[in-house]
Amino acid sequence: MATQVNAPWGLDRIDARAGLDNAFNYDYDGSNVDIYILDTSVQPHQDYNDRFLGCIDYTGEGCDVPSPDTHGTHVGRLKQRRCAGLVLACVLYSRLSVNKTYI
Numbered sequence: 001m002a003t004q005v006n007a008p009w010g011l012d013r014i015d016a017r018a019g020l021d022n023a024f025n026y027d028y029d030g031s032n033v034d035i036y037i038l039d040t041s042v043q044p045h046q047d048y049n050d051r052f053l054g055c056i057d058y059t060g061e062g063c064d065v066p067s068p069d070t071h072g073t074h075v076g077r078l079k080q081r082r083c084a085g086l087v088l089a090c091v092l093y094s095r096l097s098v099n100k101t102y103i
Contacts, residue, residue: 001027011086030087039072042094052076055094063096072096 004011007024015025042055055063076092 001025002029014086026086028087030090033087033090034093035076035087035090036093036095037072037076038095038097039075040096040098042072042076042092051090052092052094055096057096059096059098061096063094072098 002025004024004026006022009020011024012020012022015023042052057063072094076094
């Protein structure tokens with residue numbers, strides 16, 4: 001088992017059976033896991049630790065145009081971050097499926 005100290009509240013809450021302790025205890029780091037974010041575009045971010053493998057656009061707006069609210073990037077960061085996250089070692093893919101014009 002590994003422990004992330006000073007974990008964000010959301011991670012600490014996941015393993016909080018015995019109460020909140022500002023730590024996240026986990027047995028699995030997410031190796032061999034692929035995560036697909038179906039949202040606004042996910043933009044490259046330092047927290048992805050070079051495991052962001054790009055975007056496919058289903059809207060015709062283009063993956064390289066940042067979303068006005070960066071919601072897709074935010075969702076991706078919740079899943080995989082270099083210092084916090086549920087699946088630290090996963091591979092992240094973006095599928096632009098929400099039209100950014102109507103956010």
